[in-house]
Amino acid sequence: MSKLRIRVDQDKCQGHARCKSLAPELFELDEFGNAHEAGDGTVPAGLEDKAWLAQTNCPEIAIEVTEE
Amino acid sequence: MSDSPSASFLPEHPPVTDWVHDFDHTDPVWTDDPFPIWETLRAASPVVHTERFLGCYMPTTYQAVKEIAYDTEHFSSRRVIVRDVRPEISARAPPITSDPPEHKPAKQVLLPPFTPDAMKRLEPRVRAICNELIDEFIADGHCDAAARYTKHIPVRAIAHMLGIPEKDGDLFIKWIHQILELGIKNEEELMNGVREMTGYFMAHLEQRKLQPGDDLISQLLRAKGPGGQPLTDEHVLGSLRLLLIAGIDTTWSAIGSSLWHLARTPADRERLVAEPALIPIAIEEFLRAYSPVTMAREVMKETTISGCPVKAGNMVLLSFPAANRDPAMFPDADKVVIDRKENRHAAFGLGIHRCVGSNLARMEMQVAIEEWLKRIPDFRLDPAGKVTWSEGTVRGPRQLPVLFGKNA
Numbered sequence: 001m002s003k004l005r006i007r008v009d010q011d012k013c014q015g016h017a018r019c020k021s022l023a024p025e026l027f028e029l030d031e032f033g034n035a036h037e038a039g040d041g042t043v044p045a046g047l048e049d050k051a052w053l054a055q056t057n058c059p060e061i062a063i064e065v066t067e068e
Numbered sequence: 069m070s071d072s073p074s075a076s077f078l079p080e081h082p083p084v085t086d087w088v089h090d091f092d093h094t095d096p097v098w099t100d101d102p103f104p105i106w107e108t109l110r111a112a113s114p115v116v117h118t119e120r121f122l123g124c125y126m127p128t129t130y131q132a133v134k135e136i137a138y139d140t141e142h143f144s145s146r147r148v149i150v151r152d153v154r155p156e157i158s159a160r161a162p163p164i165t166s167d168p169p170e171h172k173p174a175k176q177v178l179l180p181p182f183t184p185d186a187m188k189r190l191e192p193r194v195r196a197i198c199n200e201l202i203d204e205f206i207a208d209g210h211c212d213a214a215a216r217y218t219k220h221i222p223v224r225a226i227a228h229m230l231g232i233p234e235k236d237g238d239l240f241i242k243w244i245h246q247i248l249e250l251g252i253k254n255e256e257e258l259m260n261g262v263r264e265m266t267g268y269f270m271a272h273l274e275q276r277k278l279q280p281g282d283d284l285i286s287q288l289l290r291a292k293g294p295g296g297q298p299l300t301d302e303h304v305l306g307s308l309r310l311l312l313i314a315g316i317d318t319t320w321s322a323i324g325s326s327l328w329h330l331a332r333t334p335a336d337r338e339r340l341v342a343e344p345a346l347i348p349i350a351i352e353e354f355l356r357a358y359s360p361v362t363m364a365r366e367v368m369k370e371t372t373i374s375g376c377p378v379k380a381g382n383m384v385l386l387s388f389p390a391a392n393r394d395p396a397m398f399p400d401a402d403k404v405v406i407d408r409k410e411n412r413h414a415a416f417g418l419g420i421h422r423c424v425g426s427n428l429a430r431m432e433m434q435v436a437i438e439e440w441l442k443r444i445p446d447f448r449l450d451p452a453g454k455v456t457w458s459e460g461t462v463r464g465p466r467q468l469p470v471l472f473g474k475n476a
Contacts, residue, residue: 014422017184021348021430032179033427056410057352059418 002067004043004051008035012062022057023050035062081120081253088112092120093150093362093385094252099459103402106390114374121150123382125367126390130398130414132374133391136365136384137418140168143365143384145421149461150364150383151252161310162303164421171420173294178307178424181229181284187431190229194432197224197234198439206443209475210450213331214324214468221436222319225428226311231283232272239268244317252460262309269308273301284311311425318360319429321464322415323436325358326351328465329404330437331449336406341445344438350406351433356413357404359389360464363417388414389463447472 006026008019015033019026025047027035043051043065055063084095087105092098098105109116110128117125127133136143144167146157160166163174180186201220205211223237243261251258272285280286288304299307330337340347365384372378392413395401416423423429449455453469 014419015179016416016422017427018352020184029183029185031183032176033183053409057412059412059414059416061412 004048005066005068006037006041006043006051006055007064007066008037009062009064010034010036012060014060014062016059018057018059019054019063023047023054026051026054088116089118090120091116091118091126093126093387093461094459096459099457099463102389102463103393106387106393110390110394113376115376115378117382121152121383122154124150124385125373125378125382126385126387127373128387128390128394129374129396130391130394131396132376133386133388133414134418135373136386137414137421139371140171140420142367142369142371142378144368145171145363145365147366147383148364149248149252150385153255154383155255160302161306161313163307163424164310164314165306168420174303174307175420175424177288177291177293177299181287182424182427184427184431187427190225190428191431191435193228194221194225194435195439197221197228198436199443202439202443206473209473210469210471212453212467213327213470214320214465217440218320218324218327218436218465218468221323221432222316222429225432226315229284230272230308230311231276231281231285236268239264240312240316244313247313248317248461249459265309265312266305269305270301273304314423315425315428317458317462317464319425319432321360321458321462322355322358322429323433324465324468325360325463326354326433326437327440327470328449328455328468329354329358330441331447331468331470333404334448336404337441337445337447339406340437341441344441346407347437347441348430348434349408351430351437352411352413353404353406353408354433355415356392356398356408356411358463359392359413359415360462361415361417361423362387362389362461362463363421364461388417444472446476448476 013034019035020029026038028038051065055065081092084090084092087108114129114132115125115127127136146165148164163171166174201217205216223240224234227234227237243265246257246261276286276289293299363386365386367378367380367382370379393401416426447470450469450471455465456467458464458466
């Protein structure tokens with residue numbers, strides 16, 4: 001399976017925090033509750049489904065998942 | 069104030085016969101069961117219009133709702149309730165009634181106290197509140213779950229956050245009823261509610277200035293506005309007004325609709341009792357299918373939404389609940405699928421006005437459902453009672469008679 005990378009678009013994120021709830025390992029929230037990808041956004045092996053789950057539940061379509 | 073107390077009452081609304089051209093979200097048919105109405109409206113057009121409420125549009129699709137929510141240039145939030153009258157704007161509630169550029173700094177101040185981590189600290193108190201409430205009626209084998217349970221959870225949680233006696237919650241409930249329900253048609257009720265609430269909070273503000281604490285009122289008084297200046301009293305009062313108006317009957321409705329669904333759907337109830345880890349996912353589905361909150365916008369400049377012309381001077385009934393039932397966005401939109409995988413529901417809004425209390429509401433819903441199911445796993449609607457729903461802007465059960473225990 002190819003490696004996935006996630007990125008949260010800061011112009012789109014409104015802090016719904018659905019991603020943090022569904023994939024806590026992959027996202028961090030700042031003091032305002034807005035989401036950022038954890039680390040450099042590389043998705044560790046085994047967490048691919050959670051990355052897609054977060055992407056498909058973001059109401060603002062702020063999460064990009066790319067395959068490398 | 070007028071001489072006659074009845075002078076501020078507006079005429080009763082005539083019953084609706086043509087929903088597509090004359091919709092009315094305060095009509096009893098809508099209040100009782102809005103879902104088939106939204107289907108009819110959606111089939112007619114992505115945007116419909118009524119001459120009621122001095123002229124009002126309603127987007128009927130997820131796409132049209134989203135276009136309006138993202139367009140702060142043509143659509144203002146200065147009025148967030150569709151009413152019969154449009155008096156001078158007096159009691160603001162920033163940031164919900166703010167437009168850019170004032171919106172962002174007003175919202176930034178409120179966000180840190182409502183992050184998921186901050187809510188985790190409040191969670192044990194909410195769990196205790198739920199159990200204290202259940203203790204009061206569990207031996208009876210029946211209760212009105214709206215009056216005895218769902219109604220009190222958000223009131224007490226917010227009172228706790230504000231450092232106000234939880235017993236003052238009954239006052240909050242009265243003001244909310246005056247402002248959100250009676251206020252649609254009765255200006256005097258609305259102004260009385262706002263005036264009493266302002267006086268109450270002003271006294272707490274003065275007290276916190278003398279004796280600051282860790283509560284949210286003290287935090288707001290310490291917070292800095294855009295220019296590094298402390299917030300004005302009027303700003304703090306406005307934000308407190310918002311927390312109360314937006315944070316109470318909304319969540320009370322959401323918890324109530326979830327219990328209503330579980331009372332009449334044994335398969336879902338049994339599954340959540342057996343798999344409590346599924347509760348957070350089920351709650352997102354309850355939020356989608358029974359979204360409590362409809363917002364409003366005012367059209368400032370003519371534009372086009374989903375191909376439909378929209379003219380200035382009209383209000384917009386921004387129905388996130390209708391958007392969340394759009395089959396173009398959600399397969400089986402009218403079915404409640406408690407393990408729905410893809411769920412970009414808009415129950416907390418879309419764009420810059422995303423509900424500031426969404427993390428609080430989610431925590432309260434999760435805790436309220438978890439604690440109820442732990443102690444009352446088997447319950448059903450009381451066939452001898454009647455479920456009633458609130459009218460207008462926030463939808464949820466106001467009477468929810470259920471049987472359990474020896475009556476289950």
